[in-house]
Amino acid sequence: MASLIALEPGRRPLKFLENRHLLTLLLVGALVWSLAVVDWRGPLVHSGGGAAASDFLQALFPPELSTDFLRLCLVASWQTVSYAVAAITVAVAIGFPLGVIASGTAYTQGNLRVPAIVRLCLAGMRSIHELVWAVLFVSAVGLSPLAAILAIALPYGGILGRIYADLINDVPDPPLQALRASGASPMRVLLYGRLPMALPELVSYTFYRFECAIRAAAIMSFVGIRGLGYEIQLSLNDLLFSQVWTLMLFMVALVMVVDMWSSRLRRSLVS
Amino acid sequence: MNLPVPAAGNSRVRSSFTRIYVYGLVLLFILSWGYVLFGGDSGLASLTSGKTWSNAGGFLRELAGIGSGATPAYLQMDQWVEKGKLAYHTLAMSVLAMIFAVAGVALTFLPAARNMGNGELGGTPSRLWTVLYYLVRGTFILTRAIPELVWALIIIFFLSPGILPGALALGLHNYGVLGKLSAEVVENLDPRPTRALRAAGSSNFQMLFYGIIPQALPQFLTYMLYRWEVVIRTTVVVGFVSAGGLGREFRLSLSFFHYSEVALIIFWYLLLVVAVDLLSAWLRRLARFD
Structure with missing residues (x-):
């Protein structure tokens, strides 16, 4: 409450609310407001919803483990992974050059208009969710794996570009000064200073995004693309919850493998 | 950011490991693109044909409401109000x-931090903490690995359509994401304040409220607000199946070919995204407590 009394004018401005009190107030307000918007009067749970929920949980013990189904899971996992790999490569191909431009470090530091415009483009690409892009693409050019891959690659390119730009900008300055002092052009400073120093972070963020791309590729089932999400939808429609669990565990395994791969690669890059 | 540290000794082993990982990536890349392009109909033929693109042009014109005869949705006031409500x-x-998500994380982030269980923060190591650690970490991985949309597809079996099931699905996935991030924040905390508190005879709760939370809270809030920016983009998608908000209307309008309404919905969606991005940036500044 010290802020209510300005002891020394000029040292601390008189404020009605301190920042953190304002923040607390806003967060509590958001809590109350969002709970008030929900329609609590109607039935929240389906008739038979409770039974379905317990069926669903019981289906985990055990999940469907027949050889045929496991083979199907493997095929579906491969489909999802291959679409995710394709999508992330396109995303990197879009995001890396745009990110370098957006960082404003490749050429002389003076002109800031081009980086600003590129940053705006990147923001536009990532403001629309990949599935919304996909639904729009399906309406515009029809359903195909390449359309789905492009739908993932657009927002992901936008995110990667923005993060790449920040990472390239945020490398420590002294090594760059050394390069500049020895007469390197901005391009050389980028190639021999900024990029090598930012590389571990760039790689690990790209891997994190690859993990997200696996999930994105899985939900492309919504527009009819095959993969883990597609099989989950089929099994859900048939109320085969134990199959749903198996498929979900395959997704978990994929994410864990990517996680491990990424941390190993990162470790070997840093050392 | 840390500067690269020179390798201590086994650099040859490391570099051969690196090579395996990198070769693995290249192989994965080749196989994946091979499968996408040649494993079935990739859609390359249709994407390169002129007819597809003239259809796409037609779609864009219809989004803009040109040539459909009816008044485009963005010229009708009641449409604006209706979509605004959504x-x-x-x-x-x-x-x-x-x-x-945050409520779940607040209840479970402590056992998920490795340095809580092994006594690094000054607590007493115990078997229970270790068991809880693996249990909570496992829950984080499961909830994080499953996309929001799949959670929504499952939850809609139990809950009646509306805002609630969608929020629950989004909350479940983000519980895993935020939980992992929050646990890592605690693992990277400076252990000295809590150790000092312990040495001065504080109870566990005093250590939590005076040692851990004050240090970690700004970071928690920052992550929460960042995730909110992601969540607002995904809310529409979850609405596709959980029948709440703009998502449901988006899907209905698309299937009824009411394309100018689709355009209006996308406009509101972008407005939400931009508003939340700005709001989150402002709140993040407040959360820095300076």
Whole structure:
């Protein structure tokens, strides 16, 4: 409450609310407001919803483990992974050059208009969710794996570009000064200073995004693309919850493998 | 950012490991593109044909409401109001989702931090903490690995359509994401304040409220607000199946070919995204407590 009394004018401005009190107030307000918007009067749970929920949980013990189904899971996992790999490569191909431009470090530091415009483009690409892009693409050019891959690659390119730009900008300055002092052009400073120093972070963020791309590729089932999400939808429609669990565990395994791969690669890059 | 540290000794082993990982990536890349392009109909033929692109042009014109005869949705005031209401519900859904996620994380982030269980922060190591550690970490991985949309597809089996199931699905996935991040924040904390508190005879709760939370809270809030920006983008997608907010209307309008309404919905969606991005940036500044 010290802020209510300005002891020394000029040292601390008189404020009605301190920042953190304002923040607390806003967060509590958001809590109350969002709970008030929900329609609590109607039935929240389906008739038979409770039974379905317990069926669903019981289906985990055990999940469907027949050889045929496991083979199907493997095929579906491969489909999802291959679409995710394709999508992330396109995303990197879009995001890396745009990110370098957006960082404003490749050429002389003076002109800031081009980086600003590129940053705006990147923001536009990532403001629309990949599935919304996909639904729009399906309406515009029809359903195909390449359309789905492009739908993932657009927002992901936008995110990667923005993060790449920040990472390239945020490398420590002294090594760059050394390069500049020895007469390197901005391009050389980028190639021999900024990029090598930012590389571990760039790689690990790209891997994190690859993990997200696996999930994105899985939900492309919504527009009819095959993969883990597609099989989950089929099994859900048939109320085969134990199959749903198996498929979900395959997704978990994929994410864990990517996680491990990424941390190993990162470790070997840093050392 | 840390500067690269020179390798201590086994650099040859490391570099051969690196090579395996990198070769693995190249192989994965080749196989994946091979499968996408040649494993079935990739859609390359249709994407390169002129007819597809003239259809796409037609679609864009219809989004803009040109040539359909009827008044485009963005010229009708009641359409603006109606879609605005849906946007309001979508925003509420995203906030509710964050509340679910944050509430879950607040209850479980402590056992998920490795340095809580092994006594690094000054607590007493115990078997129970170790068991809880693996249990909570496992839950984080499961909830994080499953996309929001799949959670929504499952939850809609139990709950009646509306804002709530969508918020729950979003909350579940983000519980895993935020939980992992929050546990890592605690693992990277400076252990000295809590150790000092322990040495001065504080109870466990005093260590939590005076040692851990004050250090970690700004970071927690920052992550929460970043995730909110992601959640608002995903809320529409979850609405596709959980029947709440803009998402449902988006899907209906598309299937009824009411394309100018689709354009209006996308406009409201973008407005929400930009508003939440700005709001989150402002709140993040407040959360820095300076």
